[in-house]
Amino acid sequence: MALEINIDGKSSNVELLGKEENKYQVSIDGKIYNVDVAMVEKGVYSVLYKNKSFNVELVRGKEPKTYIINTLYNSYDISILDAEAKYLRSRKDDDMDDDDAISSPMPGKVVKILVKTGDKVKAGDTVIIISAMKMESEYKVKRDRVIKNVMVKEGDIIDGNQPLIIVE
């Protein structure tokens, strides 16, 4: 079985060539790896490759079939691009440009909203301030924009990646 896997924005073709117990032979873009893989704890895989021991932590992302993967010193964003994922992605691209929604990468509380629907803002203007864990972060627009919709109000508790302000 073969899959396309995207790591930090770059796609690779990954294919399972053979499997016996927890010994796997996997090809990544034609390079063959013989590995011994065991899920040792929930979300933690022990991978032995050329007798080197790797601990790989998998955290499932917000979107289906996405992972944040941590090795000892590195952290990667990974998504599995099967037929379904590719289809959904192509549809999403048509729907909305990611840049059209201002969101915060972490959950928090809305401290202040500095704009209202219809406002014209300039590149670099702060539109919303979010507080999480005693730290306030300001979110700015990258280009000159018009505020299309404000989805939250001051004092609201918000999720990470939730659209807060729609701009155009």
Place this chain on the structure above:
Amino acid sequence: MIKKVLVANRGEIAVRVMRTCREMGITSVAVFSDADRNSMHVRYADEAYHIGPSPSNESYLVIDKIIKTAKKSKADAIHPGYGFLSENAVFSDRCKKEGIIFIGPSSHSISTMGDKITARRTITKAGVPVVPGTTDPLTSDEDALKVIKKIGLPVMIKASAGGGGKGIRLVKKEEDIIPSLRAAKSEAKAAFSNDEVYVEKYIQSPHHIEFQILADRHGNVIHLFERECSVQRRHQKVIEETPSPLMNPEIRAEMGKHAVAVAKAADYEGAGTIEFIVDDNLNYYFLEMNTRLQVEHPITERVVGIDLVKEQINIANGLKLSYKQEELSQNGHAIECRIYAEDPDKNFIPSPGIIQHISEPLGFGVRHDGYVYEGYEIPMFYDPLISKLIVWGKTRQEAIDRMKRALFTYKITGIKTTIKFLERIMNTPDFINGNYNTHFIEKNHAFLQDVDKCDGDCKAMAIIAAFIDHTNRIAGAQSTGTSGSDGSNWKSCGRRKSMIRL
């Protein structure tokens, strides 16, 4: 004698205080907000009371609620931990009025040390060196120019009621004096509704070194040596160690004496910390006094061998100190790393969330003061501190090696933490050589961010793990609900189990 203590705090410090209560046979009472029902301190305590909504200004900071709960639970004492109400003179006073023992100093000591100008005056009178500057607020522009000329540039202009970096300006050039003064004043006015500012000489290569003290009600004061806290990011301490690599026995004895003098000048009672700013030539100046237990107190406990919370409770009971100065010594070396729920790859943005998995380091010389567990959701309302990792070694080098080992085995998944950033610090030559000041993180920025250690293989292993996890998940989804091909659920269960190796 105190029989029941209400801990007016949460997180790791609440658990840490309750541990000592348990050892002393004292009943512990937890208070919790909406967000903290599942928090460890609620589970650890003998009793727990709900005190309101999640934001701390509606729960942990509301004096009336804490007092009411203390009365309801019949607690005879309140331990404030650090942060929240720990340095609130009104709260200390209120406890006294209500007949509840406040495990900490009197409101008089708190306010003397809390206002920076009053503190400066008190300290100067006690003969302790302070950073050259004014003890009086600057009144006019002319006054400021005159005073600053006398001290010599560079200087810091600071708000009397200041804290958290607000109302502070560094002035290097003469033409910047007046604009900086005005900016500091207006910022101070906005932040603390008090625009009093004063001026201090700016120390070029500053080390932040603090002394732990203990004082009883009978006039006995001892110091428990220093803690080196110069590894800081945005004025927040990241790593602390004791003894300080900068220190020598003569200066240590001298600073210790001055720390004791400060405590005496403030009529202090309980555990406290005297912070000094020290330059490369070991000139030291009083900075401020923290009238509470510090986050980093465990390194002192480890090296001196004294449980500071136990001493706090004994002092609050009116007992005399159990130790004399000459009985104390520093044994070996201790280092503390603070583990924060922050993403070091994304400029340390907070990372609240659910802990998927945690494995804590164990073994000789390791202490772990934390409060999170598997499945616990770190709330977004409070401080991002997850835990403190404290190691001890016979020598500084051994302590560094042990810290590296402990950080290597410390795994938290589900949220981002600063663990790997701390590992990088342990490998930074300036830290290893003990040659650092408060500019350490800034100075070593490039080294600390450069973490690409095994990109090729690690990337491949990450891809393989994702691939296998994904295919197993699909296989798992397809087989659920159906019995094994030979009709035995036991066999299929066993097969699945060995496949995913649960």
